[in-house]
Amino acid sequence: MAVSIQEKKRGLLIGGSGLIGGALMHYFKTRTPDIEVLSPNSKKLSLREPADIQAYFDRYQPEFIINAAIAAIDSDAHLAFEVNYLGALRLARLAIERRIPYIHFSTAATLPPGENLREEDVLPLSADLANYPKSKLMADHTLAHLHRAEGLDYTTLRLGVVYGKHDHKIQGFHRLLFSIADEAMPVLLTRRGVRHSYTHSKKIPPFVHYLLENRQEFSGQVIHFVDPEPVELDRLILTIKSYLNVSVPRRIYVPYPLARLGKVVVGWLVRRLAAIGIETRMPAELLFLEHFYKSQTLSAERLLASSYQDPFRDVTVFSRLPDLIEYYIARWEHLNLITSFNPDRFDPKHRVDAFVNDPAALLETVHQRGGELPALFQDPCNGRE
Numbered sequence: 393m394a395v396s397i398q399e400k401k402r403g404l405l406i407g408g409s410g411l412i413g414g415a416l417m418h419y420f421k422t423r424t425p426d427i428e429v430l431s432p433n434s435k436k437l438s439l440r441e442p443a444d445i446q447a448y449f450d451r452y453q454p455e456f457i458i459n460a461a462i463a464a465i466d467s468d469a470h471l472a473f474e475v476n477y478l479g480a481l482r483l484a485r486l487a488i489e490r491r492i493p494y495i496h497f498s499t500a501a502t503l504p505p506g507e508n509l510r511e512e513d514v515l516p517l518s519a520d521l522a523n524y525p526k527s528k529l530m531a532d533h534t535l536a537h538l539h540r541a542e543g544l545d546y547t548t549l550r551l552g553v554v555y556g557k558h559d560h561k562i563q564g565f566h567r568l569l570f571s572i573a574d575e576a577m578p579v580l581l582t583r584r585g586v587r588h589s590y591t592h593s594k595k596i597p598p599f600v601h602y603l604l605e606n607r608q609e610f611s612g613q614v615i616h617f618v619d620p621e622p623v624e625l626d627r628l629i630l631t632i633k634s635y636l637n638v639s640v641p642r643r644i645y646v647p648y649p650l651a652r653l654g655k656v657v658v659g660w661l662v663r664r665l666a667a668i669g670i671e672t673r674m675p676a677e678l679l680f681l682e683h684f685y686k687s688q689t690l691s692a693e694r695l696l697a698s699s700y701q702d703p704f705r706d707v708t709v710f711s712r713l714p715d716l717i718e719y720y721i722a723r724w725e726h727l728n729l730i731t732s733f734n735p736d737r738f739d740p741k742h743r744v745d746a747f748v749n750d751p752a753a754l755l756e757t758v759h760q761r762g763g764e765l766p767a768l769f770q771d772p773c774n775g776r777e
């Protein structure tokens with residue numbers, strides 16, 4: 393039965409163009425006819441502009457808020473503080489004022505290294521923390537405080553390393569995949585057996601939906617939303633290498649002091665190149681080089697003990713690898729970011745052959761069909777899952 397606009401529950405999603413926000417947006421667009429989610433981009437609603445936020449709330453009266461926005465992880469203190477901390481605080485204040493739920497995302501970067509870390513095991517807040525973990529940790533503390541002091545109805549999902557399609561910025565796990573595909577990782581920048589927790593982006597939206605429907609159980613909680621089994625970094629890298637059939641990285645484990653020295657050299661080179669007008673950047677992930685050498689696994693106990701039944705429980709980064717590799721390699725080739733892989737493997741239907749070799753015949757076919765595309769083109773390889 394069709395649901396009229398007035399009957400729909402309306403929510404506000406900030407960060408809908410990002411990796412996690414995009415997955416959420418797609419889910420609510422396609423799976424929840426009774427929920428409408430508005431997702432203004434940061435030009436329309438910037439978390440740095442209180443007036444933007446207020447105007448949006450006054451106009452659309454959302455009944456819940458999901459905040460999946462962050463400043464780039466290598467942002468300066470100003471941007472990280474304003475977007476990641478003040479932005480979260482501003483949204484939380486509106487959630488209190490309007491008595492609506494607020495779903496927030498946090499990160500494993502707020503936790504120390506270690507195994508089976510619980511939600512409470514956060515890093516001590518100190519001035520030395522990098523801007524990203526510091527601002528995210530402060531937001532975690534303030535939301536908990538506002539829940540205790542003013543009854544904020546919030547839930548924070550703390551994620552591990554996120555994998556999934558549509559990471560258009562190529563960050564985190566996808567940067568690792570890119571480096572291997574680009575054969576830019578000659579050796580292993582990790583130690584044997586280092587493990588981390590991973591989160592599949594597609595698992596997040598059904599859980600957020602469930603959270604919104606079960607406020608009593610989840611209000612005021614931080615939940616580690618990770619795949620229950622941690623992932624060994626060297627095994628993951630070598631599995632990707634074998635899928636891609638590339639010759640590097642070699643199975644040589646670079647010790648941390650040497651890797652750190654390499655990072656210092658790259659930093660020096662970046663500065664020298666800037667001095668002669670060549671703009672280049674150190675990959676943001678190198679800021680967290682130490683992370684490649686230390687295990688950090690998050691306990692999923694709280695999630696598993698909750699009433700939520702994960703429909704994708706068996707999905708892991710390893711089970712998703714073939715599909716992710718096919719998607720990202722095709723995408724990066726289209727964008728000319730990497731050189732060619734086996735075209736039969738990554739464009740099995742030779743979708744663009746006619747466009748490349750015989751555009752006139754292709755045009756004729758399309759015109760003859762009254763503008764309808766031939767079947768070959770009706771299944772774009774970069775479509776949503």
Ligand SMILES: NC(=O)c1ccc[n+]([C@@H]2O[C@H](COP(=O)([O-])OP(=O)(O)OC[C@H]3O[C@@H](n4cnc5c(N)ncnc54)[C@H](OP(=O)(O)O)[C@@H]3O)[C@@H](O)[C@H]2O)c1
Pocket residue numbers: 406407408409410411412413433434435437438439440459460461462463464475497498499500528550551552553554555561563564565
């Ligand atoms: N990706 C991971 O591996 C990972 C791991 C752990 C935790 N997380 C957490 O998951 C959440 C989402 O991360 P993500 O990876 O999806 O981020 P992302 O892909 O980098 O997307 C960031 C989003 O934030 C928006 N944004 C930036 N500045 C904004 C501003 N001033 N006002 C409003 N929106 C703004 C961007 O919108 P525009 O494009 O319109 O600027 C974009 O939609 C974050 O809380 C992050 O800490 C992510």
